[in-house]
Amino acid sequence: MIITHPISTYLNEQLGVFLQSKDLNEETVTAVTNDVENRLTSLLSHWNDAKFRSTLLLTVLEEGTFYMPYHKEVNALVVLAVRNSDQIQHLHSELKLLDDSEIRTLTSQAIEYFATVDLAELARQADQPAQDLFGSLPSRYPLAWEAFQQIALSTMKYQYVTYTPTATDLPDLPALESGVDSQILDDLTQIQNGEISFLFRDSFKWISRDTDHLLHVIELVLRANKTVITHNYYISNGTVAYRKPLMKPASKQSDIAKKFDNKKGLWNRHKDSLRLLKKYIVPAE
Secondary structure, three states: OOOOOHHHHHHHHHHHHHHHHOOOOHHHHHHHHHHHHHHHHHHHOOOOOHHHHHHHHHHHHHHHOOOOOOOHHHHHHHHHHHHOOHHHHHHHHHOOOOOHHHHHHHHHHHHHHHOOOOHHHHHHHOOOOOOOOOOOHHHHOHHHHHHHHHHHOOOOOOOEEEOOOOOOOOOOOOOOOOOOOHHHHHHHHHHHOOOOOEEEOOOHHHOOOOHHHHHHHHHHHHHOOOEEEOOOEEEEOOEEEEOOOOOOOOOOHHHHHHHHHOOOOOOHHHHHHHHHHHHHHOOOO
């Protein structure tokens, strides 16, 4: 009897076939499937550590929530390991070889596939990643990781958590790698100089789809004792809050301003912060 591995089956019979149908050459298809394989095995190598899994998946939960069919952790796994693949993002955003509808199709197909897989068992069987992309995140970005973990593990009735702030007397972080939005870098400079007290973006994907870059940016803000604010999350070193239910992340810039009027499910400090931000971001009528 021939036993096929669920990851290989997905890469060869689902993702690879989809990419080939878009007339992408063999070299490109191989680059994408290799990247997704490493992302999947990196994530699955930590899957049966419930605390680590929940914390990591929180970085993409707000986007995964709005894909169909809905399977909370499966959707987040697919966004993190497939949709946010550097190779897929390159084909989509830079080369324009995959459009928005094709990205949605690719993502939904992956969700449908992995929803049928026993992920706990797959994690026990999966090969070790060629390069673990996620294992060192807690040690490299301790303030950001602790903030995400506090939200992920919260069982409180209300949408905010206070905790003992993480010490900020840490070794300096390396410079951010290329690929971070220039406006983010400008905002970080202003935060470091004490010119602004927060970093605002619509959602985490508007900071970066790269998990390392996302946590790096948030870590820099928290080490400066400032706050990261999105429409769904309020993150400072010692206090975090989240909207319940989550709002769908904006797809385009013009969608962001409209969301300020929705105050449903917000903690008061988060709500007040967004009200203040609206004055600076939304043009007066």
